[in-house]
Amino acid sequence: MSKHTGGCHCGKVTIKTDLEPMLVNRCNCARCRKLLGVVAVAAMFGEDEVEIQGEVSVYEYTGGSGMPVKSHFCSTCGCRIYGKAESFPGMIAITIGVFDKSLELKPKSEIFNNYKLSWLEDDGCIKERFDESAVEKRLMMLIETLENR
C-alpha cells in the first residue's frame, strides 16, 4: 500500500508515493497567492518518487528565485497538482491539498515571510522562517531530511 495517495478535485489526475516528502514548505509570495487562491503549502519529492496519472496542463511563469516554474494542473478541474521549479532540479512540489491525508502534511519551513498575510498563523509546526526565496537554505534542509526519511 502506498504511503500517500491523492488526486485532483474531479478525480482524473491521481498521485501515489511510497515515501514521505523531503520537505513541506509554505510559500507566502504573491505569485502563489494568486495561483493557489490564498497561500501555497507544498510537499517536495524527487520527480521519480511520485506516480502521477492523468492529463495535466502546464503553465510556466517566473518564480521568486528569478528562474522558471512550471505549474502542472488538472486539464479538467484546474486543480494545481504540482509545481516544478528550475531552481530545484529533479524535484517536484506537490500542493498538499491534493493528498488524501493532507492534515498529516504540516509545513516545517516557510519562505517569503516578508510578504505573509498578517492574519496567517500556524500551530508551531513551522521551525524555519525565511524572507525571500531562500533557495540555498531550503536545499540544505532537503539534504538534512534525506537521511531521516
Ligand SMILES: [Zn+2]
Ligand atoms: Zn481534475
Ligand SMILES: [Zn+2]
Ligand atoms: Zn510562492
